[in-house]
Amino acid sequence: MRRRLVVVAGLGLVVAVASAAVAATRQADAPAKPAAPATEPAFVVRRDCGIDFVHRRFATEGKKYLCETAGAGVALLDYDGDGRLDVYCAQSCPLPGWTGAADAPPDRLYRNLGGLRFEPVALARDGAKPLGLDDRRYGMGVTCPDVDNDGDPDLFVTNVGRDALYRNEGDGSFTDVTEASGIVDDWWSTAAGWADLDGDGDLDLYLANYAQIDFANYKVCTTRQVVSYCHPDTLKAAPDRLWRNDGGFKFTEITKEAGIVEPDEGGKGFAVIPFDQDGDGRLDLFVSNDADENYLWRNRGGMKFEEEAGLWGVDVSGRGASQSCMGTELADVDGDLDFDLFATNFAKEPNVLYVRGKDGYYDDRSYPSGLGEPSYLSVGFGARFFDYDRDADLDLIVVNGHIVDNVELADATQSFKQVPHFYENRGNGTFAQVGERLGPFFTTPDVGRGLATGDLDDDGDLDVVVLENDAPLVVLENAGKFPGRWIGLALVGTRSPRDALGAVVTIECAGKRQAQPLVGNVSYLSWVDLRLHFGLGQIPPDAKVRATIRWPSGTTQTVPDLAPDRYHRIEEPRH
């Protein structure tokens, strides 16, 4: 178990700042507190925040099913509409061969009370409707799309076995609508990519499935005569699937009709990133596969897709080798206003950065960017680009941890627990690994998996939540005090899906332009704060921000003169 130093000094100040900022968020467009001058930036593990979730992977001795080392995801969502980000954690359960106590703890939801305090939401509540979230399967990923465009996030949990779709009833409770929705999938599922793929204003679903796993006839693998976790190649891939949203929580599977026919033996998907790769106004899908080539499903319109990852340089490494892509991100890493792709990889494969050129082709810039070498010995999972220090460029956090819990037997360079990394952008799209100076979290080895970012305390910087294998959930408060300013944008679609997934925002402030895509299911099996957060750097006191939003519907909207240091709610024009 992790024993991390919990920094409590200055807590009162943090709570006070957070409370002020929460109030600012509730009152739309009210000014929040400008950032104070920075001295010592740090991320602080907040063990005292009220989240008591402990992930259990239920590792079976003698079997070592691959799924039990894959970990799980975490989601940040405002389920009760109070303006604060709540936290949902996926949990695992005993598998055949488990010899311990047969209890199956459910996934857990934690309500944000403000001031970085949380409370668990009980499944059964006196005098109130049951919560309705009681998933006790082997949890993998969590996504929180607004499936019915009613203004609240619904919940879709991927599992090893039947996935679960929960409708948010808007009264603090959920209803399991899996069977009725038509999204019935019993494979080992991982990532769920939600996007309006047919342009009809609601969210369709691309579901990445990992592998076929037969618990009754599981092939046991060994390392130096000791039972160990298998290479993914020992399992046959499970097929990815595509559903069209027909409205009213009804979906129709259209995988084959849409041309989603995976090449060769299929891929073992770990991430799905919907984005408009070719600028044709339709959302395409990047799928990261483990130990297989990645996919880029080009949206040809009419819900027809063609796989073209190889034609754009994002299927494999620059040297032509498949990688073990896991956590995945989409971000403008080098500030040229287009979006680059990043994926975490296995040990002795560096994390990969595909930098998009002007012609749409991507170059593998893993090593030249500085992201390659520090990651070479790590097994990366959750990853997220965000501007932690508000200096107007995107930095990167990556959590690591091997999949083989006895890897030391086979490889002296490896360990099961590995330190997380933090890469600071030098401002030109190259990075330096600076984790050691950002706090003890980054010097403590652990088995990191899911990771999500969000402004949990509404103080204008992004915090981090990390789900590690067999460990308490880590809430990492961004406690740095930086001179840079910021702006946050909450998009509300009208003709586009209400949560605006797939939108692209470009801002301009004091002569500098930045762009961000709105994707919920980034990182690893996780769901992030959907408010787009931009650091602005040190700008004149009276500087304003001009935002241009390209909505998924195709509408382009420009909003001038936005005030920094607060969140703005921007609604898509209805006509």
Add this chain to the structure above:
Amino acid sequence: MASRLPSRWLALALALSSAFAAAAATPATAQESAPADAPRAIRGLIEQRRFVEAAKAGEALVKERPGDGEAWLLLAYVHLSDDWPFRRDARAESAAQKALKLLGRRPDVLAALAVAHARLLEYDEALPLLAELCDATPPQVQGEQLAELLVLRADLLLKRGGADPAAQAQLLRDLDRAIVASPRSSAARVMRAEALMNADRHADALADLLLAIEVAPGSRAAHAGLRNCYARLGQKEASRRHHEIWKRLNRLVDSVATASAPEPEERRTILRELATLNPRDLDHRLALASLELELGDVGAALAACDALLADRPDWPPARWVREQALRAKSGAPPPAADRAAETGGGAR
């Protein structure tokens, strides 16, 4: 990016080691009772890719002859084989260290130790050894061996200092030297092309890649490089052609376990497509001929061999497969499939 070291290194190192061993053979001591030809047998096992057996034999040899530096060096080579996914890099290093004590700073020993350190990501140990080998006047190794070691150093510099202009400049200098030392080194050309593309010098990279593909028409890395380079140069059709070749080459080697690897029929389809797409790749055409024979299509095997021999008269492997096909045609049982490749325990 791939972590593999230059694929031809092992063969070169073995050749180097054999030469030294012949020139400086250490007389066996009384306690050394292993057969005199044990080292030769181990070399044979390595060449046949029977790595587990080679490692066992190597361990037995050093146990019987703990004072024999050549035995330790051979054991290191077993564990340095690129083609063995379950090799033990740490054991390679300890064996090479032992060889160093017993044999001194011979180039083959230093090379083995440098590669072992590199595999273990011990750059600070590997780089001085590579400098000792490559930067002496004259260098301790020459020709292809020098080229391979310079490529190895360039790979380390890329990993360590990929974002550092000085490191990039040095790795380009190393690759220039490698190509001077061995102008037809495919590995050096592919590596330099990668460095040039990182520097946005795609036209220069293309020249290297075209030469690499001439030397090694079945090189997956070279086809991947050409795919990327042509795409960046706006030559989409050429890019697509190399993508189609690369894709098939990759499918043949991408899976380490049978659950995900292509079945023989799929392999045949892939190899037939490769023969059409990339007829200069004789190695994969030979693999196709063997597979046709294995799958019982003697006529196709003979036709494939005849075509190979037309392109490369008297090529021994093609002649051998053709002889086997003729035997099968005459009613003799087909040869057993070569299943020498090991899969180990299937663990990651």
